[in-house]
Amino acid sequence: xxxxxxxxxxxxxxxxxxxxxxxxxxxxxxxxxxxxxxxxxxxxxxxxxxxxxxxxxxxxxxxxxxxxxxxxxxxxxxxxxxxxxxxxxxxxxxxxxxxxxxxxxxxxxxxxxxxxxxxxxxxxxxxxxxxxxxxxxxxxxxxxxxxxxxxxxxxxxxxxxxxxxxxxxxxxxxxxxxxxxxxxxxxxxxxxxxxxxxxxxxxx
Numbered sequence: 576x577x578x579x580x581x582x583x584x585x586x587x588x589x590x591x592x593x594x595x596x597x598x599x600x601x602x603x604x605x606x607x608x609x610x611x612x613x614x615x616x617x618x619x620x621x622x623x624x625x626x627x628x629x630x631x632x633x634x635x636x637x638x639x640x641x642x643x644x645x646x647x648x649x650x651x652x653x654x655x656x657x658x659x660x661x662x663x664x665x666x667x668x669x670x671x672x673x674x675x676x677x678x679x680x681x682x683x684x685x686x687x688x689x690x691x692x693x694x695x696x697x698x699x700x701x702x703x704x705x706x707x708x709x710x711x712x713x714x715x716x717x718x719x720x721x722x723x724x725x726x727x728x729x730x731x732x733x734x735x736x737x738x739x740x741x742x743x744x745x746x747x748x749x750x751x752x753x754x755x756x757x758x759x760x761x762x763x764x765x766x767x768x769x770x771x772x773x774x775x776x777x778x779x
Contacts, residue, residue, distance in 0.1 A: 577682035579694070583634065584704035585668045590675060590683035591705060595665050597736040599704035601727050603664070606700050607638055615650065615722050622646040625779060632777055633667035636660055639776045650722065651729045658734035658741070660776070665738055 579587065584602035589595050604620065607613050614621045622642045626634055640660025641648055648657070687705050692714060694702060699720075702711045708719055734740050 577679075577686045579686060579691075579698065579701060582683070583668075584700050585633070585664065586672060587683055587687075587701055588704045589668055589672050590680050591687040592684075593680075595668060596704075596706060597727075597730075597738070598706050598708075600661050600665070600738075601723060601730065602700040602704035603637055604641075604726055605703075605723070607634075609697070609700065612638065615726075617721070617725075618650055620648040620650055628779075630779070631667075631671060633664050633671055635777050635779050636667055636773075637664040639779050640664075643776070649729070650725045651732075653729050653733060655733045655740065657730070661730065661734065662738050662740065663773070 582590065583606050585595055585599045588599035604613075605615065608615050611623060612626060613623055620641070622645075626638050630638075637660060640663070641653075641657060643656060648654075691702060691705060692707055692711055696715070696717055699708075699711070699717070702708055703719075703723060708723075711717055712719055732741070
């Protein structure tokens with residue numbers, strides 16, 4: 576039997592549709608909140624604790640990349656560095672899920688098609704990830720949390736919905752965590768002198 580909560584929103588969305596959409600990158604943040612690793616209030620994302628040592632590479636990239644040299648991030652105006660860590664998370668999820676079985680993919684697809692619209696509100700992040708939030712809202716009279724809208728607006732400031740960075744560094748030699756590169760050429764426009772060190776992000 577398919578167990579939805581074994582997967583992150585980005586993993587589930589990739590398994591159920593074979594691609595990762597912008598919605599799932601938004602929902603991923605609230606997955607870590609549901610698991611107690613961070614807290615999101617009206618304006619700020621607060622880091623509460625580290626990920627466990629056995630966390631997947633995709634989780635370490637998204638979470639640790641969000642909190643490079645800080646324990647707080649503005650919900651509606653993240654640093655541009657977040658765009659690169661989200662983009663790298665997409666690559667990592669695709670890589671990690673490549674060897675999933677046909678049974679797992681079929682299970683995710685069938686769950687999305689038949690059951691996702693009826694999940695409890697505390698699993699809304701998966702509904703949002705698969706783009707069913709308006710149907711869910713209409714069926715269950717459930718209001719889409721304002722923090723989802725705020726995080727969407729924040730990410731749209733630094734990247735497009737098809738995962739391309741926006742701004743001065745849209746063409747850049749950053750290196751890739753997927754290839755084990757450290758990206759030493761990162762410039763300070765990302766976040767005041769902070770460099771992306773993929774090795775450090777993956778180690779957490």
